[in-house]
Amino acid sequence: MYTQSFNVPDAPGGKTVPLAPSTEDPALQAAFDARIDADGRIEPQDWMPEAYRRTLVRQISQHAHSEIVGMLPEGNWISRAPSLKRKAILIAKVQDEGGHGLYLYSAAETLGTSRDQMLEGLHSGRAKYSSIFNYPTLTWADVGVIGWLVDGAAIMNQIPLCRCSYGPYARAMVRVCKEESFHQRQGYEALLVMMQGTAEQKAMVQDAVNRWWWKCLAMFGPPDADSPNSAQGMRWGIKRISNDDLRQKFVDATVPQAKVLGVTLPDPDLKWNEERQHHDYGQIDWNEFWETVNGNGPCNKERLATRVKAYNDGEWVRDAALAHARKQQQRKMKEAA
Ligand code: BYC
Numbered sequence: 005m006y007t008q009s010f011n012v013p014d015a016p017g018g019k020t021v022p023l024a025p026s027t028e029d030p031a032l033q034a035a036f037d038a039r040i041d042a043d044g045r046i047e048p049q050d051w052m053p054e055a056y057r058r059t060l061v062r063q064i065s066q067h068a069h070s071e072i073v074g075m076l077p078e079g080n081w082i083s084r085a086p087s088l089k090r091k092a093i094l095i096a097k098v099q100d101e102g103g104h105g106l107y108l109y110s111a112a113e114t115l116g117t118s119r120d121q122m123l124e125g126l127h128s129g130r131a132k133y134s135s136i137f138n139y140p141t142l143t144w145a146d147v148g149v150i151g152w153l154v155d156g157a158a159i160m161n162q163i164p165l166c167r168c169s170y171g172p173y174a175r176a177m178v179r180v181c182k183e184e185s186f187h188q189r190q191g192y193e194a195l196l197v198m199m200q201g202t203a204e205q206k207a208m209v210q211d212a213v214n215r216w217w218w219k220c221l222a223m224f225g226p227p228d229a230d231s232p233n234s235a236q237g238m239r240w241g242i243k244r245i246s247n248d249d250l251r252q253k254f255v256d257a258t259v260p261q262a263k264v265l266g267v268t269l270p271d272p273d274l275k276w277n278e279e280r281q282h283h284d285y286g287q288i289d290w291n292e293f294w295e296t297v298n299g300n301g302p303c304n305k306e307r308l309a310t311r312v313k314a315y316n317d318g319e320w321v322r323d324a325a326l327a328h329a330r331k332q333q334q335r336k337m338k339e340a341a
Contacts, residue, residue, distance in 0.1 A: 028053055040241055045171040048114040056240055059233065060170050061115050063242065065122040068108035069133035073126075073307050075101045077141040078150055086144055093190050094147065100183045107176040114172045127312050135293055136223045138301030145198060145205075145212035151191015152265075153213070153220045153258070159184045160254045161224060169241030192261065199266050206266070213262075214270045221285070222293040224251040230290075255283050 032051040039046065046052055075098050082098065085091035109119050125131035136154055141147060162181050168174040198205045225247040228234055237243040245253075255274070262269050273286035295301065 040169055040239075043241065044169075045174065046169055047171045055236075056242075057115050059237060059240070059242060060173065061112055061117045061122075063233075063237070064108055064112040064115075064173055065117070065125065066132045066134075068105045068112060068122065069126045069131055070137065071101050071105035071108060073133045073137045073311060074154075075105075076307055076310055077137055077139070077303075078147055080141055081144065081147050084144070085147075090194065093194075097151070097187050097190065100187065104176075104180045104183070107180065108173075111170075111172040111176045123315065127308070127315065129299060129308060132297060134223060135296045135301065136219055137307060138296050138303045139215070139219055140303055142215075143208050143212060145195070145208040146216070148191045148194035148198065148209065149212040149216045151187050151189075152195055152261070153191075153216050154223070155184050155187040155191060156258065156261075157220045157223045157254050159188055160250050160257070164244035164250075167241075167244055173242075192265070195265055195267075209265075210267050213267045217270050218288060221251055221255070221288050222290070224248075224254070226290065226293075252282055255285050259283055 029051075033053065036046070036050070036052060036056075039050075046056075078094060078101075079098050082091060082094055085094050109122060112122060113119060122131070126133065136157075141150070159181055162177055162184065165177040166174055166181060168177065195209055198209050225231055225234075228246045228248045231247050234243060234246055238246065259269065259274070271286045273284060275284055276282075277284045296304070299305075
């Protein structure tokens with residue numbers, strides 16, 4: 005179902021936006037523009053305008069940060085999972101998110117930014133990561149809802165990134181999306197089981213859906229009209245579908261899933277619009293979104309502090325790994341001499 009975005013044409017009129025003017029070498033710029041216009045891929049060794057490079061570093065590093073901060077809300081439930089099976093699934097999922105962070109940091113490194121620089125941006129609070137991870141996971145149902153809705157929204161956003169014009173990012177996203185697909189399904193399945201349980205379990209699922217629904221809609225980013233990076237990102241073939249269009253696709257895909265599950269999506273304005281052939285939905289609280297993005301959500305400080313502590317506590321592991329690699333290298337050189 006989520007792979008539908010592979011077949012969706014790029015936003016109409018996307019290529020009518022002018023490519024960013026550049027003071028760089030006109031011949032190189034022309035070759036770059038031609039490749040973008042032909043939907044070709046840009047690789048690390050290729051010339052690219054500085055603005056394109058900067059945009060990619062911004063987006064990919066923020067995406068990487070989101071993956072590793074995203075390990076925290078669910079990681080909190082590993083020791084409290086209700087069965088061995090659920091614990092094993094959750095450990096695998098959280099570990100996958102760590103792996104996604106690694107692929108993405110590696111993709112961003114191909115653009116000439118070091119991992120230390122990116123992590124410094126995260127730890128100092130300068131870099132962004134997804135708003136969604138600044139909310140608490142209050143009950144076990146939150147873990148299922150994160151799988152179903154948060155990972156569902158993430159896949160909806162990420163499938164078009166498999167066609168991103170920057171090769172290393174696009175290739176990383178193929179594997180990420182396959183793994184996210186398992187994440188979404190395990191969450192939905194966990195909720196289906198709870199919805200066949202006691203009245204308390206059903207109420208717990210509904211409560212979690214009520215708390216996460218609007219935050220998931222905001223995950224797609226500000227409305228197109230207020231999205232400063234969208235037009236250029238789409239012109240460069242980095243983004244393929246706009247924030248609002250992806251949000252709409254997510255709503256349309258999720259409504260029937262909620263019906264099967266037996267939960268109500270907490271929006272009195274949510275209804276099918278025959279004319280548009282889409283669901284209408286209510287107003288997202290953008291003030292709350294920006295407050296959270298700007299560091300004032302319920303868990304921002306805790307999430308950052310946890311990441312900084314993990315980085316500092318892991319210093320000896322990084323040092324040991326480097327010392328081991330150096331020793332191996334010296335041994336190889338001695339043997340070759
Ligand atoms: N949260 O002009 P716009 C996951 C920022 S993790 C925070 O539309 P753009 C997962 C935006 O960065 C999901 N900030 O920007 C992991 C920009 O600020 P800057 C993460 C947000 O880049 C573990 C400003 O608002 N996915 O999958 O064209 C467990 C204006 O926005 C958010 C990605 O990162 C937000 N929600 O579009 C489970 C995907 N939204 O940078 C799941 C890759 C917007 O100018 N990223 N902002 O200071 C993207 O696709 C795009 O960057 C976005 C934003 C659609 C997110």
